[in-house]
Amino acid sequence: MNSNKKIFGIAATFKTPDEIINAAKKVTNSGYVEFDVNTPYPVHGMDSAMKIKPSKLGFVTLVTGLSGAAIALLFMYWTMSVDYPLVIGGKPFFALPAFIPVTFELTVLLATVSTVIAMIALFFRLPDNKHPLHDTEYMKSVSADKYGIVIESTDAKFDEAAITDFLKKLNPLKIEIIYYPEEEAYPIFQPKFIMLLVVITLVVSGGTYLMLNKLLYITPFNWMMEQDKLNPQHSSELFSDGYGMRTPVEGTVAKGFIPYPYMGQTNPTDVLSNPFLPTKGNIELGKGKYFTYCSTCHGYFADGDSRLRGQFPNPPTLHSKRAREFSDGMIYHIITNGQNVMPSYASQITREERWAIVNYVRVLQRAKNASESDLIEMNKETGSNVTN
């Protein structure tokens, strides 16, 4: 019945470990190369009987273990010393003793995992559930308590009758001829298989959708979005007036807040005097704040040349006689209170910064309208020779 099948090999089973060692020796000495011994556990002395060379698996372990150590050390060096150096506990950026534990763990991890993967995939060529030996009586007996040897048809000296005779002389329990199994076909378009694919697709996509769009917005997974605290502009049941925000107690001043007495007056008769000296640092601060908040409309040199291209009405130049005659307090008042279409900047620019801007506006005004004496003074300071 098996005449048209291809033979994989001829197998013999034995009862004792001594017999299988003897059989393996005989088969090796008769010059067969393509044969294998199958035993339910490793039988001592089989390697020399089969003339198997010592396993080279150790080299895989050595190489991958050393790579694990190198990867760990280089990675920690790069993260802790190059990419984002941080001083932690006064240790140097490359704190070798503190890097040893992780280096060791990664060495072990990489060495063991890749040894096993290399052994299974490269040395054993597994998984292989279609091997001809599977599902044979031979396999079942060597899986339990018998010891078997199989000479494969790929051997150069393979000859069915001669090998059967040869194995019979070894007094085996049983001789079995093993054939290649028939090729099994697995058509892809089976309704069962397609249903499986559909179910997997639905589960994966539905799960992902629920996870990313629903689950992440449910307490407690929503990054602490919902908190029982008072938020500005929100109501609160704690206070009788229902407001969450409180006003300061009458007659008190909030920390860091100095009330401005002339708020809301268009042309105050009385203004504050400048409490800050125009030092270099103060003017630098004023310049920065002027560029940020004022220059968009007033222009970098206070000429009233807005950069807004008509989206907002241009203010007049600050180099007019009227503007130059404003007191410091008046300019401060205009910034704080606003004027005409210019809004109040009190909430955006701090008190100190507003005075610094005033000082900088004074610098611009003097620079644009420099007198002869200013020029002489400047030439003296810088060593240049500029005339009007």
Added chain:
Amino acid sequence: MSIDYSQEAPTVAGRLTLAQIEELVARPMDTKPNKKYFIALSISVSLLLIGATFLAFSLYYGTGLWGNNQPVGWAFPIVNFVFWVGIGHAGTLISAILFLLRQRWRTGIARFAEAMTIFAVMCAGIFPIIHTGRPWLAGYLTPYPNQHALWVNFTSPLVWDVFAVSTYFTVSFVFWYVGLIPDFATMRDRTASKLKKTIYSVFSLGWRHSNRHWTHYEKSYILLAGFATPLVLSVHTIVSFDFAVSILPGWHTTIFPPYFVAGAIFSGFAMVVTVLVFVRKIFDLQHIITLDHLEKMNKVILLTGMLVGYAYAMEFFIAWYSGVQAEQFVFINRAFGPYAWAYWIMVSCNVIFPQFFWFKKIRRSIPAMMVIVILVNVGMWFERFVITVTSLSRDFLPSSWAYYKPTIVDFGILLGSFGLFFTLVILFTKSLPVVSISEVKAVADGAQPTHHGGADHE
């Protein structure tokens, strides 16, 4: 008593044949579970569900449900973590260190101990992750490229812990699976059920018991054991660094790594004995897991118990010898302070009761050893409690001293971790071979060739 010491005691008692060994080990998987099995399973699943409920509450309402508060911020979660990691150490010790030391008796218990390692590390892993308060963000513990360009702090013992415990879990799992491959193949070839055969085929990877494979397989076992041995020592060393690298009196000591490792082996062996006593009885494995096995494990418990006792004494000595006032205070406070009850439970369970194992009768008596190993488990849990809580509750600043009290939620989650552990153990006993079939076959009588032609066999 006359014992012939020139002959090694047989590893498998009762001269079982290979087929009988296989039959014994495979029987739980071939038969349907009985009523007792379901009773045991329902008890452990109930415990697991209690823990899961309390855990769900603490996730929803926050970790404020636990007793943790200043100054004891590291309370039950860390105590339970160290306890479970310690339990896990016996498995790798039995499978790797005893393998390298050529202790053939390990074959009968190695598989089970390895499985317990994996389950115990699973239980352990839960606690530091839930202690973070938002366990679903645990991915942040690993170094990954992110938009803040931030990396984890590789000089922190807590990050070492992440690497050590995850490596330990992975390597233990790989070790366990490699050992299981030939057994899956054996189960594949003996089962009659088609579904089981498919499952076993997939997991056996098509293993053929080929001797050309056994050569590499045995080599890989030596390599894995060689790596697992320093690994098992490193894991509890690194766990002890969580404490020892800090500057808290009572934690900042160099004895911690060896002390923790000895304690881990001590508690791990106690847990292995606790569970094996039941398993060998229920699944009729007395011939494979013999009284000799249990006695040998009890000897290890006696030895490591004394190592732990030595460490307790040495901590006191060093506290006195160092002349550091804070250190001296902490140790006097441990023994006579508000947590003295916990300290003396620890000392009596870990140091005094194991001394009974000097007597051979007690070492070989199942009821007596049951009592002692359970006390050892209790004592080792209290050891971690004493170390963690007493040092924190009274540190340098007397104004911030406080007495820590766990809440019912703390106990619920601890109970749940036991539920998880025993559920996994019970499921394991019915679904996988609890004893390595191929390894036990290899050490059975007459399993190895005599190398003189087998004249005296037959």
